[in-house]
Structure formats: structure tokens, C-alpha cells
Amino acid sequence: NLQPQWLPDMEPDPAELRRSDVSAGSVLVSPKSVLVIKKIRDASLLQPFKELCVFLTEVKDMIVYVEKKVLDDPAISGDESFGPVTKKFCTFREDLDDISNRVDFIICLGGDGTLLYASSLFQDSVPPVMGFHLGSLGFLTPFQFDAFQSQVTQIIEGNAAIILRSRLKVQVFKENWEKKDGSDEKNIVLANGGVKASRPAVQYQVLNDVVVDRGPSSYLSNVDLFLDGHLITTVQGDGLIVSTPTGSTAYAVAAGASMIHPNVPAIMITPICPHSLSFRPIVVPAGVELKITLSQDARNTAWVSFDGRKRQEICHGDSISITTSCFPVPSICFRDPVNDWFESLGECLHWNVRKKQNHLGAEDEDF
Known part of the structure; x- marks a missing residue:
């Protein structure tokens, strides 16, 4: 269930109520607050x-919410x-301040990396995101x-469609986990500072991909991949x-994978330069649980990154658990989910660009 569930004895937050009906194809309802993310x-x-900020305020x-480090830029503070505009801002700091229940929607100024960063700020439900193409690629930023x-x-008035971009819930379990800050050894430490009862792990919400590679080692990466145990x-x-x-x-x-439309419920598994002629990328259903560990006879450690x-570093005894998250990123469409995606394929990746073959004239039909 992608909609927030309120406990009977809890007062729902107004920002969450305005976002509670966000689903594929839906629109925003009377947004009052906005987070502006700038590269x-x-x-x-x-x-x-x-x-943008003058217009919004x-x-x-x-x-308007803005990161404190953005306002520390001398070109802005000076x-x-x-x-007078900056004095109206509400500021926050990454990993220190929780704004998850204060923001109705997000505006990103930059490229795809800026939108990925915005996703990482929200480890639970994410406000709808509007991306302006002011970076280098712009596959995820159609405006x-x-x-x-x-x-x-148009967005403020509710005249926009939304596509839900699925994320991955990733947990990294460390064999040689060091107890810090008085945390109990059975806690899962969430990326936003929250805690859940379980064995030692760090949890991430990932919009693009989890990459496991051989790092600085010259040896082959050697990792085992499990699906539902x-x-x-x-x-x-080189990795996965x-x-x-x-x-x-x-x-x-x-790395040779197929391109999947964001509406397709799936997880893509792609090897990086596999030492095998038959190891092709595969697509598995959304919701399966993947686990990645170092093989017992691996000659070196591996490294992992999230978006x-x-x-x-991943060492012997460590494991990475990956499944589909129940907190997708609602992405605001420029036109609609299908047209936006094919537009990005053509504009950003030049998909199937080829000079067209000339038609046959009457004088050519004899050849």
C-alpha cells in the first residue's frame, strides 16, 4: 500500500494529508510548501x-525549504x-534535519543527479518531484x-499527471559491525537516523541502481547472487x-541491459564485463528479495554504491539485501508517462537514430 496509514490516536500531518492520495496518474491537491533543490x-x-524563489515566495x-549549504554560497549570501527573499526561507541540513512531513512537493534545478539526490533525502514517503532540465543529460528532468x-x-493548480518511479530498499549487513553511539547491536540504523529492531544493518532507498564492483583490485569480482534464498x-x-x-x-x-519503462514492475540484474559469453542481463519480478555476498573463494573484497x-567496502561475511521499496518517487510528468519516456529516449540517448533509407523510384525497380 503506497498511501500513508494513520494510527487512530495520531493527528495526521497536513502535508501528509495533501500528499496521501498521490498515486500513478494523480495530481497534487492545494500544495502549500515546496522544497527547492539546486545543484x-x-x-x-x-x-x-x-x-524561481522570488516567484514562489x-x-x-x-x-520554501532550501538546504542551508545552498544559502552559504557567497553569490547568494552576498x-x-x-x-529579503532568503529571510523567508526555511532551511535544513542533510542527514540532520527531517523535513519529510513538511514538504508538499519538490522542484529540482539541475540534472538527473540532482533528482537522485532529492530522492536520497527521503527515506520514507517522497513528495512529488518536478525536475527542470538544467544539467547535462536530463533523462529524468523533462521540464x-x-x-x-x-x-x-499548472502544478500548483493540480493540472499535472504523476508517474510512480519504484525504488529499491537496500540493507547492508556487516559481519564486523562496530557498536557506535550506544546503539544496540540488534538495531537497523536507517539513513535518516531512525532505528528499527533487527540485526546490524544500514538501510538505503535507491532510485537508480545498486552497483557492486571490484574496486581498486586487479582481480575478478567474485560474488554470489541469491533470489528468495x-x-x-x-x-x-567487474561486478553487478x-x-x-x-x-x-x-x-x-x-553495460548492455534492456531499457524498461518505469511503469513496469521489475528489477533488472546486469553483470559488468562478465568473464562469460553467456551471462546476459535478466529481469526479475518486483518484490523478490535479492541477496549479494562475497563468494567463499573470492580473492578480494568488493565495493558497493547506491545511486x-x-x-x-564489502568483506567476507557481509551481505547486501535488495527488494522493491514500498516508497516510490512520484515524478511529475511534462505530458504523460509514455510520451515523456520516449521523448527522453530520443532526446537524451538518441535511441534508434539512423538516416532513413530512400524509397525506390520507378527507374530503380528493375535493379
Whole structure:
């Protein structure tokens, strides 16, 4: 169930109530607050950021949340004309402040990496995300900033469709886990600071992919892959990519995987340079539980990253558990889920671009 469930004796948060009906194809209802995510240290985004924030605060009278490190940029903190606007902001710090119940929707200024970062800030339910293409690729950011005022107004008024992009729930279990900060050894420490009772683990929500590779070692990566408790294969090569349908058009497609539409409930498993002529990428149903461990006779450790972040070493006795998360990312469509996806395939990846064959003329039919 993708909708928040309220306990009878709890007062539901207004922000959650406004998002509680978010599902595939649905629209926002009377959003009051917005989180603006801007790519850090990118001078080309300063003017769009300022224009957007002035529009949201002064024209739309919305509560705007911004990361504190964004406002620490001298080009922003030193702009006296922008000072009155920044005083209206609500600020937060990554990994320290929980804003999950305060934000109605998110606006990203940057590229696909900026949207992945926005996803990582929310380890439970995610507000709908509107991505403006101000980065290098833009597969996940279908909106152009030139018409941002009319486009944002359409979203605020509820005139937009939403596609649910599935995420992966990943737990990393460490054999040699060190007890820190007085935490009990049976706790799962969540990425947002929460705690659940279980054996030692760190948990992540991943929008694109989990990548296991050989790291700095010159030896083959040698890892075992389990599906619902059964060993299905041993990966011998540079590594393994486990991706969502959204992530199938990222690292996975570069490694030879098929591209999967985000509406398809699936998990893609793609080997990286396998030392085998017959090891092809496979698609398994969403909801299965995958487990990755070092093979008993592996010559070296492995390394794992989550959407390109939080990179860490995997040693003998450690394991990585992966399944479909119950907290997808509601992504706001420019047109609709099908047209947006094929538009991105053509514009960003130049899918099936080829000079068309000339038709046969009457004088050519005899040849």
C-alpha cells in the first residue's frame, strides 16, 4: 500500500494529508510548501534559482525549504537584493534535519543527479518531484526552465499527471559491525537516523541502481547472487548492477541491459564485463528479495554504491539485501508517462537514430 496509514490516536500531518492520495496518474491537491533543490557550486543555476524563489515566495506565497549549504554560497549570501527573499526561507541540513512531513512537493534545478539526490533525502514517503532540465543529460528532468512560471502554476493548480518511479530498499549487513553511539547491536540504523529492531544493518532507498564492483583490485569480482534464498549464480567479472526500471537507462544500459519503462514492475540484474559469453542481463519480478555476498573463494573484497553515493567496502561475511521499496518517487510528468519516456529516449540517448533509407523510384525497380 503506497498511501500513508494513520494510527487512530495520531493527528495526521497536513502535508501528509495533501500528499496521501498521490498515486500513478494523480495530481497534487492545494500544495502549500515546496522544497527547492539546486545543484551545488554551479554558477549557471544562480539566476534560475533566484527567479524561481522570488516567484514562489512573492507571487505564489508558498513556504520554501532550501538546504542551508545552498544559502552559504557567497553569490547568494552576498546578494543584498536577494536578502529579503532568503529571510523567508526555511532551511535544513542533510542527514540532520527531517523535513519529510513538511514538504508538499519538490522542484529540482539541475540534472538527473540532482533528482537522485532529492530522492536520497527521503527515506520514507517522497513528495512529488518536478525536475527542470538544467544539467547535462536530463533523462529524468523533462521540464524546460524558459516557461517555469506557467509550468509551476499548472502544478500548483493540480493540472499535472504523476508517474510512480519504484525504488529499491537496500540493507547492508556487516559481519564486523562496530557498536557506535550506544546503539544496540540488534538495531537497523536507517539513513535518516531512525532505528528499527533487527540485526546490524544500514538501510538505503535507491532510485537508480545498486552497483557492486571490484574496486581498486586487479582481480575478478567474485560474488554470489541469491533470489528468495536460492543461489542463482556466481558473478565473475567487474561486478553487478541491480537497477530499477528508472535505473535501466543509466549504468545498466551502458553495460548492455534492456531499457524498461518505469511503469513496469521489475528489477533488472546486469553483470559488468562478465568473464562469460553467456551471462546476459535478466529481469526479475518486483518484490523478490535479492541477496549479494562475497563468494567463499573470492580473492578480494568488493565495493558497493547506491545511486553513486555512500560507497563502502564489502568483506567476507557481509551481505547486501535488495527488494522493491514500498516508497516510490512520484515524478511529475511534462505530458504523460509514455510520451515523456520516449521523448527522453530520443532526446537524451538518441535511441534508434539512423538516416532513413530512400524509397525506390520507378527507374530503380528493375535493379
